[in-house]
Amino acid sequence: MAAILEIRDLRKVYDGGFEALKGVTLDIEEGEILALLGPNGAGKTTLISTLCGITEPTSGTATVAGYDIKTQYREARKLIGLVPQEINLEPFSYVETNLHFSRGIFGKPRDNAKVEDVLRKLALWEKRANRVRELSGGMKRRVLIGKALAHEPRVLFLDEPTAGVDVGLRKEMWDVVAELKEQGVTIILTTHYIEEAEAMADRVAVIRGGEILMVEKTADLMRRLGCKELTVELREPLAEIPAPLSDYDLELAADGLSLTYRYDTQADRTGIAGLMRAFSEAGIILRDLHTSQSSLEEIFVGLVEGEGEAQ
Template identity: 75%
Template sequence: MAPILQVKDLRKTYEGGFEALKGINLDIEEGEILALLGPNGAGKTTLISTLCGITQPTSGTATVAGFDIRTDYRRAREQIGLVPQEIHLEPFSYVGANLHFSRGLFGKPRNDALVDGLLKRFSLYDKRRNRVRELSGGMKRRVLIGKALAHEPKVLFLDEPTAGVDVALRKDMWDAVAELKKEGVTIILTTHYIEEAEAMADRVAVIRKGEILMVEQTSELMQRLGRKVLTIELREPLAGIPPALGGLDLELAPDGLSLSYSYDTRAERTGIAGLMARVQEAGIVLKDISTTESTLEEIFVDLVSEGAQ
């Protein structure tokens, strides 16, 4: 099946000459959740804005459900819902009317049942006759999601949906995204909370200075790029690292009761077998062994700093 979103060599150069997107290539499958990770100014929002029609690309192509975003922009945009990074809502408008407006704007006939359903789903039904300015920040964000879904899009862009949102609401948002995925909506989200990408995304695309550095399955990325730390707990404390274990990337805890060995899971030889043999030879008695995997955040920081070099 063809990807629902295909981006080919998409470029955006602003008037001043700043190259915000430097030839983006990206395929997104129907029903998947892709997290777009990158530092501030990496081009995440520009990419989303370009795909949604807010910004015109300088060159390159992109299709949504097979419709070109430029030559067939009407049908392409019908497929897309966008939740912007900032809370952009008219303060004096009414909550329910806001959702109806969005649906109409996308050329869909009024559907009270659908809009009421969205309002209930995002716990806004009781507030449907309230003005937007009377809502809390979290509620406003939910209104934005409701608006983005009001025309039943196939692809939903969430530009940092949980920025500045409290923990409970963030969890609600994650649940909502998971539910949308179940319904078959394709979701592309940008986020600064990397745990969010780790918890929700099927794939992660890392973007930096307008270039996609890599696109990986979240689990594969963890496996392929992740650094692991092997912790050896000792029965007797050591005063220092014994000479028999010299030359290895080892760290002794201040209390002398554990040794940490950091290794790269991508390396052909992790050195674990050799380490264990030398530990045994040195006559060190083990109490326990555990490994911890590096988080996506650590991977991300590594990648971005590598790219910067």
């Protein structure tokens, strides 16, 4: 698929001298969901703000469907919708009026049917005549999404869409995003909830200190970096790891009642069969065993910490 968003060596240095973006280069394909993952202050919001026109880039370029975000900003911005991190809404304004206003400033003619459609999809139609301040937090966030969708953008930026949202609403938000993807909208989301990226994103870009550390398909990333852990619970406690097991990378729990074995799911030989044989040779009786796979969060923490040590 063709890239709808092409970012080339984008830099942003704030007046105080702080370099928030250190030459970001990234292609985002039409129709995909890209998760932008990074710790606080990594440059996620700066990157989004720069692409949307809220922040001026210091150097570098970016195009949306071929339109340069600076020289052809009118064409470029018409294709972009932005859902900010903060709930930025005028408390006294009405829900429906809000969407008509957003559509208007993006240069689209008034379209009651379109606005109704967006409101219905976001389960806000019943609340159309309410003032924003009368809505719950989750509804306000949906109003923000509705405003961003009112002008029918092809690219949607979601800056931490589920921050401070309860579990039920978060799932609801994921459904909304999934539906948008089905309609062909390209989605770039930043998030602190790594399970969110794991559940939704086609690709993950890891950003830290204003630099993109890596971009990979979510599934590949999980496979490439994913480790599995096998935890074996023992009937009798062990004081130390017995000799026949010393070849394996094992960790004994403090109470001596469980052993943890770490292995790579991608390796030809996981060593599990051998380990099991070694257990019986050593005369160790197993009570139970279970495996767990590392989440993107652990991968991410590992990656960021690893980079930190390298510096």
